[in-house]
Amino acid sequence: MKNINLCIAGLGNVGSALVDLIEKNTELVNFKADLNINILGLSAKNKNKKRIFDVSKYKWFQNPLDLLSVDGLAPDILVELIGYEKDISYELVKSAIKNKINVVTGNKAMLAKYGQELFKIAEENKVLLLFEAAVAGGIPVIKTLKNIIFSNKIKKISGILNGTTNYILTTMELENKSFGDVLNDAKQKGFTSDHESELDIGGYDAAHKLTLLTSLAYSAQIDFNLNQIEGIYNITIEDINFVKKLGYKIKLISECSLIENKIYASTKPKLIPINSPMANANGALNAINIETDHLESLYLEGEGAGGPPTASSVFSDILEISSKSLTKSLGFSYSKLIKFEKFNSSNLESKYFLRVRVKDQPGVLSKITSYFNDNNISIEKILQIPDNDSKSMPIVITTHKIKSSELLSSVKKIADLEFILDKISLIPIEY
């Protein structure tokens, strides 16, 4: 039986579920892998918080840095689940790998910002810094990219990488509620906090995760600034209802590809055809679609957050380290990371969905269509929808493919027309 000594820093949902997993599935892991997982020590902010396991069975350290040497013994693996972007998370991980201790983390914010440095230090010290839990919870997308479709040329990765925003969009649709109402519900139920929801709703959490996928897919230097980010703040229940009539759903889509040898990494709301699997990944689910030179589509869907699924991903990294694979943390050496430029997405062509509220007066529809026509924007569909409000009505337009820069400059001008009321909703369409 091989012994693996573990220390765990951070005992929120995921950390606690990990201890629970190790306790409950000891026999299975012993039996199948001849592996004995021994928890040397734990650390978290508050020892006395109610948890799903009995803290008193383990050695407790108030300072997580003390986990690097428990009674003089360094753990084989330090598990970092504190989750700060920098501060103690960064300090702890850096100290661990400098002391030749393998690290498993679920910390996407830290890796998206400091991964470039941390993976270098890990490799120089011949230890692994693994992060399956950092992207899409229980979905094994990191190992799929680095250990499985390694030999493929990745055309595109796209996905729903943030459960909270997906839950909000789904709930708005199902319960016909406004963005604000659903968000408040979610906060009251404890699903998200003010700080978290800012990262979630602003698209930053998804962009952190996309940063890591982009590096794995294109061996791109880990650079959060490559991301183009738009949150879901502006999505209204009207948008959700209209796009449904057109056969779409609105999802916060993170996608990356290499265009003209530059990185296109975008997180923004998109219209997804209603019959595609990703349109039906509802609630807190995450989903990822990978297109390569050898796979038309590989689609993975599952729980993107939560204790048990994410703990399962943490454990898969523990297993990877235990099996002493020669695989590098990223599947390849940090020294292979390429410095790419950011692709200017205003050159990107897409179909678009527009919703405008106009004065209910004769000839408005033809004014808009001729305006679009004059500005070389080709309309695919136009819907004029009667409303309870007698003075104004919404008009919904879908365009054919157009460069976003061209569309945006026209839309700016439309916004100034006298019969246009309110802000114009503008969402690209996945086709």
Next chain:
Amino acid sequence: MKNINLCIAGLGNVGSALVDLIEKNTELVNFKADLNINILGLSAKNKNKKRIFDVSKYKWFQNPLDLLSVDGLAPDILVELIGYEKDISYELVKSAIKNKINVVTGNKAMLAKYGQELFKIAEENKVLLLFEAAVAGGIPVIKTLKNIIFSNKIKKISGILNGTTNYILTTMELENKSFGDVLNDAKQKGFTSDHESELDIGGYDAAHKLTLLTSLAYSAQIDFNLNQIEGIYNITIEDINFVKKLGYKIKLISECSLIENKIYASTKPKLIPINSPMANANGALNAINIETDHLESLYLEGEGAGGPPTASSVFSDILEISSKSLTKSLGFSYSKLIKFEKFNSSNLESKYFLRVRVKDQPGVLSKITSYFNDNNISIEKILQIPDNDSKSMPIVITTHKIKSSELLSSVKKIADLEFILDKISLIPIEY
């Protein structure tokens, strides 16, 4: 740069796509993995068949057994893609592992029948026998089970594991064609042969694959006889159209679970709710859903067959061997494989869909309902559907949960009633 010497036996779609992948993505693999793949020799039945790569660039051996020593040099890995259940495939793989040569194969039929013996020999000779390509083409379900969710207790695996049957069922629905017509089309287009289609349509190919998944999930001895198999021969276009009205699709579902510590491994047509992702995995797609103690659902969908996706899976095994992981072929030692009993599925409860054609005469519906009532079969829905045929009409019934043994004995009696014409369609419902 690390050199990996490879020999490939079998150059159909997958074998040819593998050579193509190695040729086209050499640079990528060199760059990222510092790995150089060197093809020592090839073998296939017919050297002169038109292929997507130039055979003349490689050493050719008419007898695949000669690949085990090319000019005195044994390859690091032998790739077996001939695909016979026994004969030369078995002989070649067995000789290779006995000679301490790692093997990568896509041969599910061989492993489902002789895996128990072959994995033992591989382990005794300290080599790997890997088989990602044997199940679900480009979907990495084998590595997901053995390297990733290893620490999870698997509750249930269910999936669409055969592309041909899925293509047939989808095409029947989309083109409103009979089973026979679609099958003949598929044969004429070269999608399947007489021999292949028998394995596909009879459910055997899917059951071969399920055998391997069952062993990985429950460390069950590899025993094809644990399978309960029913093909799609009896699915009619009427069934497909009726179940659609009820909100379902018919799919050939392979599923395994441990019930009362016995193996339930079943491949048979089932009704799947139309809004579930698996119901929308159409055409030749494969899909797999895994439920564990830590994952409510992990859903994988992608191309289940075809050269490029399957070659990508073969390559993932080559990478696993090259990284000198300590992982065993199955993720655990063959010696841990447990001999399970087969669960008697007549004790299994399910909802059912029944379609009967009855004489169009007064009182038939009430006769049937009272007959079901008398036999303690609880009806959920009953649909009487007018037909062009004036003398007979179809009746569709869905039941509440009932043991299949009880339902079957009643259905046998119903079949003898004087107003029942034709055979009764009977398909379990996934809920």
